[in-house]
Amino acid sequence: MDDNAFREAATASIEEIINYYATLGQRPVVSTVEPGYLRKLLPDAAPEKGEAWEAIRRDVEDKIVPGITHWQSPNFFAFFPCPSTYPSILGELYSATFAAAAFNWICSPAVTELETVVLDWLAQLLGLPEEYLSTGPTRGGGVIHGTASEAVMTMMTAAADKYLRAVLAADHAGFDALSEEEQEDLRAARRSRLVALGGGTAHTSAKKAAQVLGLRYRSVPAAASNGFRINGDGLRETLAKVRAAGLEPFFLSTTFGTTDTCAVDDYVSIAAVLEADRDAQVAAGRDATASDIWVHVDGAYAGSALVAPETRASMCPAPSDPSDPNSAPIGTAILRRFHSFNMNMHKWLLVNFDCSCVFVRDRRWLVNALGADAHYYRNDYSDGGLVTDYRDWQLPLGRRFRSLKVWFVLRTYGGEGLREYIRRSISLGERFAAGLTNRPDLFEIITGPRFALTVFRAAPLTPDEPREVTSARTRRLCELVNGGGKIWVTGTTLDGDMAAIRVMTGNFSTHKEHVDGASKIFVET
Template sequence: MAHMSPEEFRKQGHAAIDWIADYWTGLDELPVLSQVAPGAVRRSLPASPPETAEPFDALLADLDELVVPGLTHWQHPRFFAYFPANSSPAAILGDLVSSGIGAQGMIWATSPAVTEIEQVVVDWLAQALGLPEQFRLTDYGRGGGVIQDTASTATFTALLAALHAASDGTARESGVGARKWAVYGSSQAHSSLVKAAMMAGLGAESVRSVEVDPVTQAMDVTSFERLLADDIDDGWTPLFVQAAVGTTSTGAIDDVQAIAEAIDGVGAWLHVDAAWAGVAAVCPEHRDRLLSGVHLADSIVTNPHKWLLTTFDCSVLWVRDRSTLIDALTITPEYLRNPASESGAVVDYRDWHPQLGRRFRAMKLWAVLRTYGLEGLRAHIRDGVDLAAYVEELVADDERLELVTARSLSLVVFRHVGGDEPTLSAMHRLNASGVAYLSHTVVEGRAAMRLAVGSWRTTRADIDTTWAELQRAL
């Protein structure tokens, strides 16, 4: 068996980087949404693996023919669906370095630099966003942050910590028990909240869907207070409340301060899901709106991999008291015991989430923070907001269209005044054209299109091109 020599690796590495650069160069000309039929990619591949080794350049040669046609291009400048999954040259190079190092950062001893760079980077990000100091690990205070894969895992992790705290530690030993635990989120909360309850053994029925204001789509706190009181009267124990700062559907922002006040004295854990919108707090002008009441939360999550130029996956969870999280998840088999961990002087991040193994994710976030600087990151966020404001103006000037909710940062939600059929038909025609890709939602029973700006390659010309195609589709 022959491994790549350093010289061959260098050659093929250059070729791979060249391919990526060429891909970016030609990306504007590709259809955003993949045009292949179901099963087409699978049928194009051999039914069995090769018996003999193939050169790496054979794989590179297949990318354009076999892979690219089957891609929906998330890095395309006219990808406006869902939320962006930003990448950037700096993040890719950071991820490449991480892969090259190939370290396993499950505990401090397995690679001290992996842990300590992550400690610094998540504190840097907390500082950049203006998060309260209680969430920082600086000087080994009570709080701290950890890089997870996605916000779904972060929500599940926070729920496990909440269950540990509320059960006085008995849940980790004997399960959830007979007590009726209740979990709360608005009707617009991310579906990962229900999945977290399912995985924690609480069941989907433990999750309460709170009504939202029909105009803002934010949680109706009065309805929440009423539901909370009814549950307590019926013998339920409020366990976990998720406040959304930027919902997936419309970008709605819940009143975290009011929600925190509603559960004062109840004992429930308050988690803030700011997966998409949270990174916009890097711009001081957005902080009052995004961070109001966050100082009262027990945990908060945001995703640099959505709108902060960091290659997927990179989701940062901060907790106000890391001891609760660590106590909920710590298990130490003999093969992980080591003097550094037992000294109490280090952080072992394997105790901060369900997984034992963990990648050096901090490397790509470190690369982004250093090569863009806060000025560059602010400029990127502001560009997205400005372009979305331009879309908002275009919608307002077209008598066939109407805004469904007020623009939320870089997200515009709008529809055809004629109803669901013309709204969805226009969107599907636009997507099928390959010029751009939008996704949809349903707000108060009516379909709407969502246009979320976020790519580092999107320009005003891309908005104009998309809008011209939408005009033909209407």
């Protein structure tokens, strides 16, 4: 494809993209193709001779679009959003243009430096404590990973490394003087005792991270009676249980906005239990650093809400001055007591997938665990210690220029535009929930509206209707609504066997009329 052909193709593609967005509301949300549809439409092998763009473009329209589920549709109320915006698309275009595996600063200084700057901007917009800024007092900072799953695995890796370094140095005199292999053997033996903890309603990625790292994983109970969130009591019991089994807890994955119900773990009681636990461990003669269990706060979806200051109290509503119940809530300042936080701009902050922003209170934890050294990485800037090499803050080596799309979005919408969008999503959630509460004969709200998510079920027809009967009716309602093709929502199961429906109102294209339309569909169905 030469310059002229590219110009022509790109100009036409942009027109098509604009037209696609303009017609989204009229398209059925979910693709109706049958499994394997595409193989039947495409040749068995790649073409031997190159084809004209026009033929390729036509196939996008005829063969690909029918197999697309329209996540950008205003009638998409399922899962969590996965936004796309024009400035973010432009960011992707430029990023593709400057393609590089920018793992070191020198591999493209702008790739590294823009990421550091925009993540500091974002940390400020979210109201994170200054410890999470690259300019903060504890050598913190942010980095863009692909997904929240990658983020939790990376944090767990760093936490295991931090723990093992401390505990081995404390328990084995002269550990640092041992050979690399001797150290490895001691590490491997000790690793077998490590256990990562996660909330009972934490995302599946926490357990998967432990599986991949070959570590044990135990859940802290998050009962329905406690609002599907973990608290200090459950954590205390879990710690006692794992220690009684001879295991060593080193990491806890908590959630700010769980996937099912957007529950927020009870951070005040969690922090208090961890503090008491650390003191008890130290009093029993254990190493202080190893006794400091790493707490990761997964705000993959709801973390974006923090751009609106009034949402911050939901992270920690307890008063900042315990002697004054009217003092300001602790809010995001609780993160000072923890170790890492992540949120996906690609869920609720207008940046295209993928863009998971991870912040740590001390970046040395990442570099210690993930620093990679080889002759071919070496350069004067890295050796001089003057630059950040993000390869040492992540699992992969190479990295994309993701910060461009973040920069474009932050500048195009500004803090004001982002706050407005988040507030609109939240108020649409309230509007949808009001549509349900108007009909208590038909619906029962289980949780929310919280962070633009309402979770509900069909109302029991009698006070003593067995749960399975209500659940069967709820599942049928969900099937019928989704089967109608006008909107798409997510069915789930809470508390073991309670069927529920999740309706998320955070899509950028969703407005009042779409939410009212969704309520009407539920009532009529």
